Amino acid sequence: MEFIDVIKSRRSIRGYSDRNVEDDKIEYVLECARLAPSWMNKQCWRFVVVREREGIEALAKASIINRWLRKVPVILVACADPLSSSKKNDMEYFEVDVAIAMEHIILAATDLGLGSCWIGEFDEKKVKKALEIPPRIRVVALTPIGYSVQNEGILEKGRKIIARSTKRKSLREIVRYEKW
Ligand SMILES: Cc1cc2nc3c(=O)[nH]c(=O)nc-3n(C[C@H](O)[C@H](O)[C@H](O)COP(=O)(O)O)c2cc1C
Structure with missing residues (x-):
């Protein structure tokens, strides 16, 4: 896919088929994460690949709004070792490092025709x-990986309202030139 088509076709996917996700595709998206930039190249990220039902169920239960995760085939759990990162301007760079790597995963998955969804609402203690x-x-975050199914039921519509629409602000609203 052209790069812009990858960007444009990515969506948060919340409905997955039970089709198996090939091991080499999981490895490919993880390889894309491995190549991401990080603070001082410390590569603080660590990933847990969860495929077994017991783990998937436990992760679904670790969230209030993401119970739908119980039906996904794979969940990637993006973690960080904060000792391999730093804090600047009151900002934890392990969160930045892992967010960049996670976006590599999400875009790589899109390019392979796989769905994903950034999951930020979870109880970290329960996940751990x-x-x-x-x-x-x-x-830091979770994402399901799998083949999407059309899922426009009432639940999905409600979720879209809660998670806001997929509309984006215009460049005029978000960019300033030279000074704020
Ligand atoms: C930091 C972060 C946390 C998010 N957490 C969740 C979540 O817990 N559950 C969920 O269904 N979507 C979650 N999303 C997905 C957003 O709702 C989604 O990206 C946004 O509504 C735009 O839709 P799109 O991704 O389809 O373009 C999260 C996205 C980000 C970046």
């Missing part, structure tokens, strides 16, 4: 307990 993640490691 379910996946036996060590205390110092932080969980």
Whole structure:
């Protein structure tokens, strides 16, 4: 796909078929994450690939608004080791590092025809307990990966309202030139 088509065709996908996701595709998106930039090239990210039903169910239960995750085939859990990053201007760079890597995953998945959805609403303690993640490691985000199915039922419509529409602000609203 042309790069702009990858960007334009990416959507948050919340309905997945039970079709298996090939191992080499999971490896490919993880490889794309591995190549992301990071603070001082410390590569603080760590990923947990969850395919077993027990883990998927536990992750779905770790969220209030994302119970739909129980039906997805794979969840990638993006974690960080904060000791391999830094803090500047009151900003935790491990969050930035992992966010960049996660977007590489999401765009790579889109390019392969796979759906994904950034998941930020979860109880970190529950996720860590379910996946036996060590205390110092932080969980930054999750994403399901899989083949999408059309899902325009009432639940999906409600979700879109809660998660806001997919409309974007214009460049005029978000860009200033030279000074604020
Ligand atoms: C930091 C972050 C957290 C998000 N958390 C969730 C979430 O918990 N559940 C969900 O369904 N979507 C979540 N989303 C997806 C957004 O709702 C979605 O990106 C936005 O509505 C725009 O829609 P689009 O991704 O289809 O373009 C999150 C997105 C971001 C960037």
